[in-house]
Amino acid sequence: MLKLKSLDDFRTLQDRLRTGRDSDIPTIVIPAGTCGQASGASDIIRVAKREILAKELTGKVKLRITGCHGFCQIEPSVLIEPARTVYPNVGLKEMARIVEAVAKGEVLTDLLLKDPQTGEQIEKQDDLPFFSKQVRTLLDRNEKVDPIRVYNYLEHGGYSSLVKALDKRNPAWVIEQVKASGLRGRGGAGFPTGLKWEMLAKQPNGREKFLVCNADEGDPGAYMDRSVLEGNPHSIIEGMLIGAYGTGSKHGVIYVRNEYPLAIKHLIIALRQASELSLLGENILGTGFSFDIQIVRGAGAFVCGEETALIRSIEGKMGEPRQRPPFPIQKGIDGKPTAINNVETWANIPVIIDSEAEAFAKTGTKNNSGTKIFSLVGKIRNTGLVEVPMGITIEEIVYDIGGGPSGKAKIKAVQTGGPSGGCIPADKFDLAVDYDSLTEAGSIMGSGGMIVMDENTCMVDVAKYFMNFLKDESCGKCFTCRKGTQRMYEILDDISAGKGTPEHLDLLEELAVVVRDTTMCGLGQTAPNPVLSTLRYFRDEYLEHIENKRCPAGVCRELIHYSINENCVGCQACVKACPEGAITGEKKQPHTIDADKCIKCGACRSVCKFEAVDVT
Amino acid sequence: MNQAATTESEKDILEILAKHGDDQGGLIAILEEIQARHGYLPEDALRTVADETGRSLVDIYGVATFYHSFSLEPRGKHLVSVCVGTACHVRGAPMIAEEFERQLGVGAGETTPDREFTLQTVNCLGACALGPIVVVDGHYFSNVKPSKVAGIIARTREGLDEIEVETDERVFPLEVNCPHCNHSLMDPARPIDGLPSIRLTISFDNQHCGFNRSCLYGSFHIKSQIDIPTDTVLYFFCPHCYAELVSASNCTECGAPMVPMVLRAGGMMQVCSRRGCKSHRLDLEGVHV
Structure with missing residues (x-):
């Protein structure tokens, strides 16, 4: 390769590359980051190459393999330049059609993404609601x-x-x-x-x-x-x-x-x-x-x-x-x-x-300049990476960009900052996303995880999840972190099993303060955040577990029951799926679950196509 | 234990250590490399590392047990990693982990008695939008449901890399020329996979012979006049102009040189020169850098 010996050498090379570029030649851009490859991008790349070679299109249609564009939900996807047409969830057969269409300068309307609200087809990537409020300084370059x-x-x-x-x-x-x-x-x-x-x-x-x-x-x-x-x-x-x-x-x-x-x-x-x-x-x-x-x-x-x-x-x-x-x-x-x-x-x-x-510094707000990339994941319709100016509200990210809940259940909170962060409830979604506002609300900006939770997510379970994570990851050097996270996990585990008492909540809060104040590094100092923030905003849910021995979200296994409702058509899918043989029923007759045999693994619910399995 | 095998593996460890020199910071990299080759960290290997680096065995053991990715137990042939990151968790990852435990009959962190599968849970694999995620031997499975688990295990037993050359849509024929003399490398007289093969000359260990490989992109079928031991790095030559075929860049998987061939339809194909390495590149715009 060329060795560049001076700044001028560099400029000469860069100028040559820039002028040599022909941006009018139609280019098929396929994002193939880890998430793209996990959804099959490598396979459609092969088909694209196969078609370009078979139809002798080299030089007429270009192919560019890039990293992630951010909209993981529609992957494997294909972007056509310079028209900026985007095709979502492309399969092998569709890819072959797309190569042919690009060569002819056509758009395959049947493959375009439909707006979930209006049902209208959207051709250009920039017209997708997911991209509308983003300022993609960094992610644009991934394309x-x-x-x-x-x-x-x-x-x-x-x-x-x-x-x-x-x-x-x-x-x-x-x-x-x-x-x-x-x-x-x-x-x-x-x-x-x-x-x-x-x-x-x-x-x-x-x-x-x-x-x-x-x-x-x-x-x-x-x-x-x-x-x-x-x-x-x-x-x-x-x-x-x-x-x-x-x-x-x-x-x-x-x-x-x-x-x-x-x-x-x-x-x-x-x-x-x-x-x-x-x-x-x-x-x-x-x-x-x-x-x-x-x-x-x-x-x-x-x-x-x-x-x-x-x-x-x-x-x-x-x-x-x-x-x-x-x-x-x-x-x-x-x-x-x-x-x-x-x-x-x-x-x-x-x-x-x-x-x-x-x-x-013109992007963002006064003490929070620039953009920030968030990974918008969990119970949300449009999941993926979003790059937004600092100071945008959570509401805008969750509803305008994210498109709202993924299912029928309502969104109730967003978790930011990972195990060091906290949960922000839906009634605080007008909060501006910047370092200071999030800290004030009991969470932190963190590195950018934004996990959306809906009514089927149990906040006690979330707190327990993070405490389980932290007790495993605590290096053990500070006693209060090592034992404090362990003890908080045990208390949360008791509450989720219906063995909690109201005094447990006071003890949790007390422990949280001790761990925060007496540990040496950021892991211990922020470890109580998931507990404190869920206690602050979702105390009702904790009390429901403690006083009524009920998990309103239907998550905590010791407190829930599976049953089959009148939607059941008797297809026997759940009978076959149940590992314990707890479900009985003739074909085309409503089935029943034997509560004594049921281990609450959820297999029946995951195979039922008729929403006939209830969790209460 | 077999004496010859011990020295063989010891030689292996010494080789890894020599590569990292005196660099103290290299300990984690050394252990990672040992694990990559052996599947786990054998006790003998840790003792050798301690002896050679002059660090105490306790020190080495401390590092080996501090980090999650190291295993002191032999692992199974297939490694199943179930992601239990937050996004996967809220979408039902615990049920997936349990289903694997039930199907394989072992807990997370354990290996099946037949040494076929090791099951582990991992904190986050970074493909959060597609959760729940399961990775088996480097293959990603997205939006996994409990009902899909049995299928994933069955496919793994069959072999995830297996491709049906005749029917797979991702496999297609290429026609290539020598990058030096532009003479065709296609050899209709010695077909492989039912199509003209690519004819090259190879050399290794003072041996030279003709060598044919399938022209199908995605097929790794070859015919060689002499047996080639796995992992041998071969030198490739054009059978017409005798020039060596070697790319400017090396294999991204194993570091061996890549072998370039020009596509008649435009572009460049490169395959790794190490026997057994399946790394390849197909560039339709030719290659700069």
């Missing part, structure tokens, strides 16, 4: 680039922010820009990024400094970092390079979860390409600036998302947090100054440098 082709990234302006920063010959300018942009850490805590970098830059000269990209996206229910890593790995590398130039760092580490094999693969490819082009390594673009990046894979420990634990894990030790100060900015990896930022934070850096701070 544009093939993540394993660096030239594709360069063609769309990639690495020109790095070149711009290097050309200023003034590292302080970078830090000024990031400070002025108001960017706050996207990992959840919201610490101003520019301030962090300024502190790192001021560390004594002569000591090697480290930059870390925290890609240990551990919050269950959040996957925006995976999507950026898979879909646009070069943007992370570019962000880190700019950060390294601004802060005078020599070494970079990307700490990525082992559960993200595709992200790791794309990162490895991207790092190799950047090195080959001389955008990484010694004397980058002949400017004398040097920086290298290595990948460290996590091994499945939630606590390693905490910065001091993450550092220990990079050092090859058990990922136990340590007391701060000294902060990593003073003593990090191998005792050297280290700044740790989240994936999405790094991805925002090239955007800030490119558009400059003032333009960036």
Whole structure:
């Protein structure tokens, strides 16, 4: 590959790539991130290639494989450029038809997405309600680039922010820009990024400094970092390079979860390409600036998302947090100054440098600038990744973008911030989504998980779920975290089994305060949030479990009963599905469930096509 | 234990250790690599790591037990991971995990007595919009219902990678030329899968011979004049101009060089040069980078 020896070499190459691009040739864009591949994107890609070759369309129809576009609900999907026609849930047969239609410049109206309210067909991606209120600064670029082709990234302006920063010959300018942009850490805590970098830059000269990209996206229910890593790995590398130039760092580490094999693969490819082009390594673009990046894979420990634990894990030790100060900015990896930022934070850096701070700060609100990606999942119609300006309300995200509930049950809460966050009830959906408002409401912004819960979700069960998660993930160093989460879990388990007493609620609250106040790291300090927020907004549900031994959502197994209602047509599907032989009934006669034999596994309900199985 | 086998696996561990050098931080990577090769972390391997790195066995054991992805017990042939992240949980993941437990007769974290399946629950696999998610040997199953579990297990037993070459829509023939002399590489005289095959010359361990592979994209059927041990990295040559066929980029799965061939219809096909590695790439716009 071409070695770029100077900033001018780079500009020449980029200009050549830009002018060489023919954007009029129709292009079939297939998103194939992990979620795309899980829904069958790899298969439709093969069929697309088969058809292009068989019909001799190479050069007439182009194909681009990209990362996730965000609307996971409709995957595997196909986007046609430049018309921006979108086809949802494409099968193998449909793919073959689409290739032919694209070659002829036609639109296959029978395959278009229908608006669930009006029944109207929607052709253009941008007209889908899911995309209407989004501001897709980062996710848009996932559509544009093939993540394993660096030239594709360069063609769309990639690495020109790095070149711009290097050309200023003034590292302080970078830090000024990031400070002025108001960017706050996207990992959840919201610490101003520019301030962090300024502190790192001021560390004594002569000591090697480290930059870390925290890609240990551990919050269950959040996957925006995976999507950026898979879909646009070069943007992370570019962000880190700019950060390294601004802060005078020599070494970079990307700490990525082992559960993200595709992200790791794309990162490895991207790092190799950047090195080959001389955008990484010694004397980058002949400017004398040097920086290298290595990948460290996590091994499945939630606590390693905490910065001091993450550092220990990079050092090859058990990922136990340590007391701060000294902060990593003073003593990090191998005792050297280290700044740790989240994936999405790094991805925002090239955007800030490119558009400059003032333009960036125009999006969002005063102390919460820019956009934030959320993973909108759970009991919602349109699930996927949404990128919205800070300050948008939960209402807008859930109803305008998300399209409301997925089933007949009403939405009752949204859970943000993962195991460190809390549940926000439906009557507070006018809340603005920013760091400060969410904290005030008893939750946190967190890394961006937004799990929608409806009337069939039991809040005691949710609290129990998180406490089970936290007691397993607590590293055990602080006694109050180790035992406190364990004890809170046991109390919640008792309540969900109908063995709770009103005093249990007081004890839970007391324990929660002790755990919050006496633990060392973020895991323990925020561990009580799921309990406290559900107690604050859904105390009724707890009391219903305790006083009436009832689970209103029909989730807590010890408190529910399965029965068959008059919708039953006697199809025998549930009889066959029941692992315990608890269901009896002749064909075409209503069936019955023997409550003594029933283990409440839900198999009958999952196979019934007539909504004939009730849970009370 | 068989003496020869012990030294063989010890050699293996020493090789991994040598690759990571003195880098202290490499311990997790070392353990990951051992696990990738052996399926778990054998006690002997941990002792070797301790001896060679000079770290105490307690230290190594601490790291090996701290992280969830390490296993000190041998795992089954197939690894079933049921996601129990929040989004999957609210959509019924606990019932899926239970159904697997019932069907396989083991609890989460356990292996079936016949060593066929290891069942585990994982906190989040990051495909939250499609929950409940189950991953079996790297294959993702989305929107899983309890009633689908038996089918997933049955398909795994049959082999998830198996493709019916004759009937599968994802399999199709390619016609290729040498990237150097542009001579056709198609060989009608030695058909594979009922179609003209691709003719190449290979070399390894001072042996040279003719080599044919199926022209079907998705089929991995080959014919070679001499037996090729699995994992051997082969050198490929054009049988017409004798130039070596080697790409600028290496295999993303195993790191071996890729072998390029030009598609007559436009574009480039690349296959991995390591025997047994199924990695391949089909680029319709030719290859830059």
